Amino acid sequence: MLKIRNLEAGYGNLRVLKRISMHVDPGEIVTIIGANGAGKTTLLHSIAGLLRISAGEVLFKGRELRKTAPEKIVGLGCSLVPEGRQVFATMTVYDNLILGGYVQYKKDKQAVSRELENIYELFPVLRTRADQLAGTLSGGEQQMLAMGRALMARPSLVMMDEPSTGLAPLIVRDIFRIISQLREAGNTVLLVEQNAKAALRIADRGYVLETGKIILQGPAADLLENRDVQRAYLGREKIE
Amino acid sequence: MNSTLFCQYLFAGLTYGIIYAIVAIGFNIIYNTTGIINFAQGEFVMLGGMIAISLHAHMPLLPAIVLAVLLTMAIGGLIEIFFIRWLQSPSVLRMIIITIGLSILTREAALHIWGSSVRSLPYFIGNEITSIKVFSSRVSPQVFLVVGVCSVMVAALSLFFKYSSLGREMRACAANRRAAILCGINPRNMVTLSFMLSAGIGAVAGCVMSPITYSQYDMGPSLAIKGFTVAILGGLGNSMAAVAAGLLLGIIESFSISVLPLAFQDAIATSILLLILFVRPHGLFGSSAAARLKDF
Numbered sequence A: 001m002l003k004i005r006n007l008e009a010g011y012g013n014l015r016v017l018k019r020i021s022m023h024v025d026p027g028e029i030v031t032i033i034g035a036n037g038a039g040k041t042t043l044l045h046s047i048a049g050l051l052r053i054s055a056g057e058v059l060f061k062g063r064e065l066r067k068t069a070p071e072k073i074v075g076l077g078c079s080l081v082p083e084g085r086q087v088f089a090t091m092t093v094y095d096n097l098i099l100g101g102y103v104q105y106k107k108d109k110q111a112v113s114r115e116l117e118n119i120y121e122l123f124p125v126l127r128t129r130a131d132q133l134a135g136t137l138s139g140g141e142q143q144m145l146a147m148g149r150a151l152m153a154r155p156s157l158v159m160m161d162e163p164s165t166g167l168a169p170l171i172v173r174d175i176f177r178i179i180s181q182l183r184e185a186g187n188t189v190l191l192v193e194q195n196a197k198a199a200l201r202i203a204d205r206g207y208v209l210e211t212g213k214i215i216l217q218g219p220a221a222d223l224l225e226n227r228d229v230q231r232a233y234l235g236r237e238k239i240e
Numbered sequence B: 001m002n003s004t005l006f007c008q009y010l011f012a013g014l015t016y017g018i019i020y021a022i023v024a025i026g027f028n029i030i031y032n033t034t035g036i037i038n039f040a041q042g043e044f045v046m047l048g049g050m051i052a053i054s055l056h057a058h059m060p061l062l063p064a065i066v067l068a069v070l071l072t073m074a075i076g077g078l079i080e081i082f083f084i085r086w087l088q089s090p091s092v093l094r095m096i097i098i099t100i101g102l103s104i105l106t107r108e109a110a111l112h113i114w115g116s117s118v119r120s121l122p123y124f125i126g127n128e129i130t131s132i133k134v135f136s137s138r139v140s141p142q143v144f145l146v147v148g149v150c151s152v153m154v155a156a157l158s159l160f161f162k163y164s165s166l167g168r169e170m171r172a173c174a175a176n177r178r179a180a181i182l183c184g185i186n187p188r189n190m191v192t193l194s195f196m197l198s199a200g201i202g203a204v205a206g207c208v209m210s211p212i213t214y215s216q217y218d219m220g221p222s223l224a225i226k227g228f229t230v231a232i233l234g235g236l237g238n239s240m241a242a243v244a245a246g247l248l249l250g251i252i253e254s255f256s257i258s259v260l261p262l263a264f265q266d267a268i269a270t271s272i273l274l275l276i277l278f279v280r281p282h283g284l285f286g287s288s289a290a291a292r293l294k295d296f
C-alpha cells in the first residue's frame, strides 16, 4: 500500500526527517509513536504532499508521490486526518462531511448521500449534530467529524495525526474503538500517536520515531513488551 | 421636505446603495478566499458597462450585456492567473500595491480604448422620461431594474454559496485552506473562480447602472472606495451585512444633498470609512467574533 524509502524532509535549513524507511500493508493498522517534536506530523505531511520531500521516495500503490500535488494525493486514495482536527469551523457538520466526499464521488449526489449514511452509522452523534456549525462541537465530536470527513472519500489508506490528543479518557476509548472497527471493515490505517500504549494495543505493527529517525520497529505486541519502549513511552510501566 | 422629494431621494439612495453593496460583495468574495482586498474591484464595474456599450453597437442589448459580463469574468480570471496566482504567500502590503497597480493599469487601458468621454447604455425599458408613479413621485423603471437585478444577484449568490458544491468548496477554502486541500480541493482554482465571480457581478452592476449613472473610464476608484467603506461597515467578509450597509450609505449620501452642497457627497463615504476604522474596525454589525463566523 505505502512504501517509504530513505525519506528526508524539513523546513528550510532545518532537517527534521533523516532517512526514514517504512511501509504499510493493506488491512493493517500501523502506528508511529514518538515524543513531541520527534517529526511525526512532518512525516505525515511529507506523505500527504503538504511538505516538499528533499530526498528519498514515497510510493503509494506503486506510484511515486513526490511530484504529486496534495489535493491529487487525496484523489488517489490517501487521506489525512490532520493534527488538531482542522474542521471547517464556520460550516455545518453536514457541509464538512459532504466536502470530504466530493473528491471521490465528484458531484454524484446519490453516491455522496449513500456514503454519508455509512459515516452516520459509524458516528451516530454526527447525525444528530448535522445542522450545527462544526466550530461549536466538543473536541471529541470534532475529532469524529474530522475522521468522518476523511472517510467520506473512501480512502484506501487513512492517516491520523494524534486523534486522541486533548480528549477526555472516555472519548479516547471511543476513538480507539472506532479505529479498530475501521480495520475490521477492511480499511488501512496509519496512526500517529503520543498515547503510545493505546495505539500499540490496537495496532498490528509499530515504528518508534525519535528526533527524526526510526529507532525501533516491529509487531505492536513486541514493542509493548520492549523495555526501552516501556521506559521512554509507556510512562506507567516505569514505576512497576 | 415634501413626500415627493423624499421618495426621489429614497430611490436614488437605494439605486446607489445596492450598487455599493454589489461592489462590497465583490470585495468580500475575494477577501474570503484569499484574504486580499482587491482594489481593482471598481474597474470590473467600469469594464462591464464600457464593453457592453461597445458591443451594443453591433448587437441587441441583451446579448451585448451577457457577452460583456462573460468577457469581464474572463478578464478577472486572467488577472488572477497572471498577477496573483504565482505569488508565494505575499505580504498584505504587496497585495494592496499589486491590486492598486492593476486598477491603474486597467483604467489606462480603458482610456486608451474608449477615450475619456462619458457613455451610457440606453434605458432597458422606454427612455429617460419613461416613469412609473410611486406614491406622489415618478421613478424611472431602470431604477427598479437596478434594484431588482442586484437583489436577485445577491439572493442567487447566497444560494450558490450555501447549497452548490462549488460554493461549498469556495467556503471551505475560506474557512480552512489546508483542510480544503486535504479534501482534494485545489484552492488556487477557487481563487481564480472568486476573481471571476467578483468580476461578473461587478460587470452586471456596471451594465444595469449605466443608463442612470453613465459609464466612464475612471469611474472605478470612487466606486471602490464606496464599496470598501460598505464592506468595512458591514464587517469585512459578511455579505448580508454589506447589503444593509450599502443601502445605508446610499441613502445617507442621497439625503445629504438636501442639506449639504453636492460637492460634499463623496466626502461622506470617506468620512464614514475613517470613523469606522477608528471606532469599530470590525464593522457596525455584531462583534469581532461574530464577524469571523461570516456568511460567505
Ligand SMILES: Nc1ncnc2c1ncn2[C@@H]1O[C@H](COP(=O)(O)OP(=O)(O)O)[C@@H](O)[C@H]1O
Pocket (backbone or CB within 6 Å): A011, A014, A016, A034, A035, A036, A037, A038, A039, A040, A041, A042, A043
Ligand atoms: N512549520 C514549521 N517550520 C519550522 N519548523 C517546524 C515546523 N513544523 C515543525 N517544525 C519542527 O520540526 C520538528 C518536528 O515537528 P513535528 O513534525 O510537528 O513533530 P511531532 O508531530 O512529532 O510533534 C520540531 O522540532 C518542530 O519544531
Ligand SMILES: [Mg+2]
Pocket (backbone or CB within 6 Å): A040, A041, A042, A083, A161, A162
Ligand atoms: Mg505532531
